[in-house]
Amino acid sequence: MSIDTSLLDLDRAPTIEELRAFFKKHDWSAATITDPSSRSADKVADMVDIKEVIDSEVEKVVREKGVGVPAKYYKNKIRVNGERGNAFEHQGNPLLELRDGMEDIISDAVYEIAVNHQDILNTIFSQFDFNDPDFETKADNFLHNAVGTLLDVVEYEKLSKLIHEMSAFEDFNPNIKPNFRAEDHNRRWYHTDTAHPTLPDPEFAEQIHDNNLNPEEIALSNIALEDYWKTLDPNDRIIIKMLMAGFTQKEAAIEVGIANNGGVSKRLSKIRKDITKKTGIKI
Numbered sequence: 001m002s003i004d005t006s007l008l009d010l011d012r013a014p015t016i017e018e019l020r021a022f023f024k025k026h027d028w029s030a031a032t033i034t035d036p037s038s039r040s041a042d043k044v045a046d047m048v049d050i051k052e053v054i055d056s057e058v059e060k061v062v063r064e065k066g067v068g069v070p071a072k073y074y075k076n077k078i079r080v081n082g083e084r085g086n087a088f089e090h091q092g093n094p095l096l097e098l099r100d101g102m103e104d105i106i107s108d109a110v111y112e113i114a115v116n117h118q119d120i121l122n123t124i125f126s127q128f129d130f131n132d133p134d135f136e137t138k139a140d141n142f143l144h145n146a147v148g149t150l151l152d153v154v155e156y157e158k159l160s161k162l163i164h165e166m167s168a169f170e171d172f173n174p175n176i177k178p179n180f181r182a183e184d185h186n187r188r189w190y191h192t193d194t195a196h197p198t199l200p201d202p203e204f205a206e207q208i209h210d211n212n213l214n215p216e217e218i219a220l221s222n223i224a225l226e227d228y229w230k231t232l233d234p235n236d237r238i239i240i241k242m243l244m245a246g247f248t249q250k251e252a253a254i255e256v257g258i259a260n261n262g263g264v265s266k267r268l269s270k271i272r273k274d275i276t277k278k279t280g281i282k283i
Helices: 016-025 041-064 094-116 118-125 135-153 156-165 180-190 202-211 215-231 234-244 249-256 261-279
Strands: 076-082 085-091
Touching: 016 135, 041 094, 041 135, 094 118, 094 156, 135 156, 180 234, 215 261, 234 249, 234 261, 249 261
Parallel strands: none
Antiparallel strands: 076 085
16 A cells, blocks of 8 residues: 655645544554664664653653653563463553554664765754754754654553553563552452453452452442542642652652652651551551
């Protein structure tokens, strides 16, 4: 199938709707600029550097959108049966796979332009004033806006919410303790009646069996915790939400104006004791 070049013929920047329609028309989910097996060691190293720059900006933008979470919570490896026998292969959350795919395409294109298309590179550079004292700030803003536009085009926020609602235990890294995202998944999928199809987590299923969890007791505990949540100080709610989203105690301290992460630890310790005292639930 030929690629639609109508966007290239525009005398203006395409709108997000036009870009979105283009990506929906052409399946680019597995696109590559060059064959990965043909990339030299130098190219791979340079692409890694480019990806790190993009990845850092992606993390900033998704956190601004309220859907960011450290990748370590989602990265996982599972044992698979392949032609060469059993092996551990990368099992990533779909959002990480989407991010990695975009970064590979962009870094590959940037490398090819920089190394093999000097004429295109010169044309791009001719549009920038490198003597401008605010050049670095403007370049950072340009990258930030470009990444934000890209995530808008692929409807990242909508995908994030959908994937969170339809999560599977394989999405999460079992080696990160505590993994709040995985715990939230297990609570939603195993503590309530649900018609959603999902593969059971053997470890969690065994844990439920061993602990003889009673659905009625769980429901009552959830109600008690919900009532307690309403009594919390707004800053305490922010801290708990940030920690459950994967932010560090230091980041939470900065957000609510506490001097250091030690202050956050003290507040959490106080909350745990208060919850047990008022609800009988040990956290």
